[in-house]
Amino acid sequence: MVLEQVFLELxxxxxxxxxxxxxxxxxxxxDHEAAGSPAAAVMKTILENVRQARENSTPICQDTGSLVFYIDHPLGGTEPPLRRAIEAAAEEATKRQYLxxxxxxxxxxRNSGNNLGVNAPHIHFHQWEKPETRIRLMLKGGGSENVGAQYKLPHAAVKAGRDLDxxxxxxxxxxxxAQGLGCAPGFIGIGIGGSRDTAYTLSKEQxxxxxxxxxxxxxLAELxxxxxxxxNRLGIGPMGFGGAxxxxxxxxxxxxxxxxxxFVSITYTCWAFRRKSMTIINGEVTYD
Amino acid sequence: MIELETPISEKQIRELKLGDSVLLSGTIVTARDQAHKLMVEEKPDFLRPLLKESVIYHCGPVVKQESDGSWRFVSAGPTTSIREEPYQADVVCEYNVRGVIGKGGMGDHTAEGLQRCGAVYFHAVGGAGTLIANAVVNVLDVHYLEEFGTPEAFWVIRVQDFPLVVTMDAAGNSLHKRIREASTAAARTLMGLG
Known part of the structure; x- marks a missing residue:
């Protein structure tokens, strides 16, 4: 197993x-949008795009996002080889136009040209008492990142007190x-409590x-x-064209x-919700 | 589904309504931030025949150069249009452009320019990078590649059946404005804010 190759494939x-x-x-x-509506047309285009990207092995979206890795490794594992493999893989993935x-x-x-820089890719390391290494990757789009928000309660403008309501x-x-600007329909991550930084971190990890x-x-399940x-009753709909x-x-x-x-942090991710994971144990890799 | 091919007449454009689904074919030109600044400040003449009765696409593509020197679009979804708000109306009227493609919609100044000069705003599907790149059947030419770099150059491309929705028409209407108003009312009801 060549670690760089394994990361490149991820x-x-x-x-x-x-x-x-x-x-x-x-x-x-x-299937839930009215037949013939602009919303249905958008969803049809999205599904067709997903199919073509998979078949051509080309990026679903031209914004291939920022690379955010979450790594859980066994006791005694070391971080530097993983970091070096990720950096080499990111550089090669850029050359091959995956990124x-x-x-x-x-x-x-200045654009570094290879997706490498200060905190880029961003890697969260965590040690756990299991024999395997778990690697999770998110490609987080920039347009949807721009529509995230952090509130501190109470927030008078919408009568928000310090409770779940x-x-x-x-x-x-x-x-x-956000309207349609985060490339709706999106997924919403909510981080409640913590500090400014940990609230956003918690929201994104969801x-x-x-x-x-x-x-x-x-x-929380009820919320x-x-x-x-x-x-979904707001009626903003796919791309903000209105819809269910x-x-x-x-x-x-x-x-x-x-x-x-x-603090309440809200992270928005676009419909092109790109996250994959893999597990490595005894040199064997399993992709999810 | 309405099929349009560039060059597009003013009459064809003024018949389009909000929410119309369009398949666009023909020659169009990509332009984003530095390109719009240039078009307003220097008004280069080489663009006049390219843009007359044609369409501008707000896009920063991933482009591959083949071994024979030709170009191919790999992923080419729309970018956020509102950054061109200070320039768009002037560009549309100066170059007789019939349409602008992007995402997120544009503001009142652009809406007024579209109405005055006979053009519409077409919304492409954000994120549909591969599908749109596959609709780009030919890269005909590129201008300002050295100066602006790949994402910001003027790419002259031929598209076939590029799927779009009209979200700002040539009568001054904007779907974005309508949805914002309706969703704001719905949110106030959900929060009991009257």
């Missing part, structure tokens, strides 16, 4: 194909403000849940179900907060 899979649960959700959204060069130095304005209100406000997988905490139904599906799913999680703070 990146290729993430850029050119969606997970089956995401594709099923898109198909179901298509567009998306790492820009904010000071000089307050959380519900600011999520509705964020999705309303995207590794399967579509339809509810929170194990009953009050997810209620928000999915309410957000504004969001495809909502995932929430909570963590302890400081008594003085109550």
């Amino acid at each position: 990146i290729r899979r993430a850029a050119v194909d969606l997970s089956p649960d995401v594709e099923t959700a898109l198909r179901s959204a298509h 567009r060069p998306n790492a820009v130095d904010p000071l000089s304005g 307050g959380v519900r209100r600011v999520v509705i406000d964020a999705v309303l403000n 995207f590794f849940r399967r579509v339809g997988e509810r929170s194990p905490r009953p009050e 997810e179900i209620q928000l999915k139904e309410e957000l 599906t504004t969001v495809l799913d909502v995932f929430a999680d909570a963590q302890h907060r400081h008594p003085a703070t109550f």
Whole structure:
């Protein structure tokens, strides 16, 4: 097993194909839009695009996103070889046009041309007491990242207090403000509590849940179900053309907060919800 | 489904309504940020025959150069259009453009320009990079590649059955404005804000 090759294949899979649960959700959204409507036309184009990308092995979207890795490794594992393999794979994936060069130095304005730079790719390392290494990758689009939002409760403009109803209100406000600009229909990750940075981190990590997988905490599971139904009543629809599906799913999680703070972070991801994972044990790789 | 081919007459454009689904074929030109600034500030003449009764596409494509030197679009979905709001109306009127393709819609200044000069805004499906690249049957030419780089150059392309929806018509109407108003009312009801 050559680690770089294994990562290259993971990146290729993430850029050119969606997970089956995401594709099923898109198909179901298509079937729920009125026949002949602009929304139905959008969903049909999306499904056809997904099929062609898989067949051609070309990127689903020309914005192949920022690379965000989450790695759980066994005790005694070391990070530097994994980091080097990821960097080499990202560079090669860019050469092969699985990825567009998306790492820009904010000071000089220069694009590094190979997706490498400070914190690019971004890697979360975590050690666990299991024998295998689990690697999860998200390709996070820039347009949808721009419509994410963080609120601190209370938030008077929408009468949001420091409770779950307050959380519900600011999520509705964020999705309303996003309109179709995050490439709707999207997926919503919600991080409740923590600090400014950990609230966003928690919201984004929710995207590794399967579509339809509810929170194990009953009050959050209820909130997810209620928000999915309410957000779809906004009528923003695919691409913001109006329609029945504004969001495809909502995932929430909570963590302890400081008594003085109550942050709610909302991360939006476009319909091109690209995340893949793989497991390595004894030199054997399994892709999800 | 309405089929249109460039060059498009003003009459054809003024018949289009909000929500119309269109399959566009013919020669069009990509242009985004630096290109729009150039078109307003320097008004280069080489673009006049290319843009007259044609369509501008807001797109920063992934492009591959083949071993014989020819170009091929690999992934080519629309980019966010609102950044061109300060320039778009002037560009449409100066060059007699009949349509602008992008995503997210544009503002009142553009809506007024589209109405005055006879053009519409076509919305492409954001993220449909491969499908749209497959609709690009030929890359005919490229201008300002050196100066602006791949994503921002003027790519002169021939498209076949490019799927689009009219979201701003030539009568000053905007689907984006309507959806924003309706969804704001729905959100206020959900939150009991009256």
